[in-house]
Amino acid sequence: MGKTISEKIISEHAGRELKAGDIAVVDVDVIMSHDGTGPLAVSQLKKMGFSMVRKPEKSIFFIDHASPSPRKELSNFHKGLRDFASQSGAKLSDVGEGICHQILVESYACPGDIIIGADSHTCTSGALGAFATGMGSTDTAVGYALAKTWLMVPRTIKVNFNGKINKGVFAKDLIIYLIGKITSDGATYRALEFGGEIIDELNIDDRFTISNMAVEAGAKTGIFPSDDITREYLKNHGRENCFRKIFADKDAEYEKVIDINCSVIEPMVSQPHTVDNALPVSSLEKIKINQVFIGTCTNGRLSDLRIAASILKGKKAASGVRLIVIPASREIYIKALKEGLLETFIESGAVVQPPGCGPCVGIHQGVPGDGEVCLSTQNRNFKGRMGNPDSFIYLGSPATAAWSSIKGYIADPREVL
């Protein structure tokens, strides 16, 4: 019997043949945490008696969640990470560089890697053909110390995206549709492996969006096979040498195969307070919004900003709507600046903030007020996620977000595209 992508990668890193359900200690290629989870990882490292990291060139501490720091406690977290990185030789990605998951794909993740990170959306790097998964601070601390972790080889659900993607429909709509269908625990303990007829039509940014949200169905990781699109992306980042082809065997054993007919998918939103509370935008009443946020590790990339800017060009956000735009990384920020996208956003009334997680995690840069509604391109909408349990978060694509900011209510981007 052949192997799934996860079975292949984990077997290679364990040095023996493994199949779904097996448990093994494996080598880890990249280890990361951030200012929300890194301080606890550092204190666990110290508790275990480690003052160094095993693989400094691929051990990274990111300062992105509360960046720049809005209060002294968080400034001290940042200081602690800077000090530890400097002492241990680990890499530090400081204020303004961008969101951990974006910097990982730009500079660290390679096809076939095992990547662990103290953040649930570590699965984003799966878009490059890596086995990338989120863990807690202690597991990550052990990863930093030993460059090893223990894993159960997950069973795999194959998701085939077939048919044709309609105008006004984007990767975000596909993944919200999928999660709505299989629910927020439909892939718990499983790997999602993506494929299907239209996989070649998904650009790398689309794939990042889809892999990013695999965890919203409970998945351990969300993997794409690597191909010419992957190679091109790595080449553009001076990393073509780490490209290799990663794919499942033809006779790989899947727990389940889900065929998604993209032709029937419309622009989607997740309604409060769970991601699987998914509906087509067209079926909503006019839901008035107070804030729109375009950015995050899900949808803060150049193609996201381009589509949003193309809708906002020459138009203004509706009165009473605060529009916040945050590029996911410095690289994206500079490109968006050179293309004039940031100017378009600012002219439309947006607040453009520095690369980082922004208001997604509920710490700063746009916490909604009581009873307020925020439409965001982020990946989750749990009660309290954005810092106020008495606010309401809807999730949608950058196109839906941009058009809705102009209309003042959640609106279907097909009206303008």
Add this chain to the structure above:
Amino acid sequence: MAKDKSKNKILTGVSFKFGDDISTDLIAPGRLYHLRSNLPEMAKHVLEDADPGFADKVKPGDFVVGGRNFGLGSSREHAPAIMKIAGVGAVLAKSFARIFFRNSINVGLPALVCDTDKIDDGDELEISLKEGVINNKTRNLKVKFNPLPDVMIKILDDGGLAEHIKKNKGFNL
């Protein structure tokens, strides 16, 4: 140090019942991010967005009992850590999100999968980790829970992952 053989422990306490999809945002909210350096202080707010006042009501050893997909969302280990600091003896649910499940074991908080429809809010429970049975003394019935994988029992027996690594100078699973 006395051997803490979790397999042999009997846990007793009262059930605090929650619904499905209790996210780590509800357990350890992002708005309290700045308290991550002061977990005893953060523990005073544990689960407050799901049940205001929970931290005042819970007594050492009591149980958090959820429905489906307990602990979904953010990987923040602070969530099970502050539950433990608040005195929670174990967390029971029909199913767990995987990162929360792993984190619970790593911080030494037993996370048990069982049919929580057989447990009401306020029920008095006695749990034998060795036998894999929850005795619901209030309703006079026994509920079985799924055994933990051996690797997790080893980690729990060592008092959590950090202690396991320290003791064995690496993995010994």
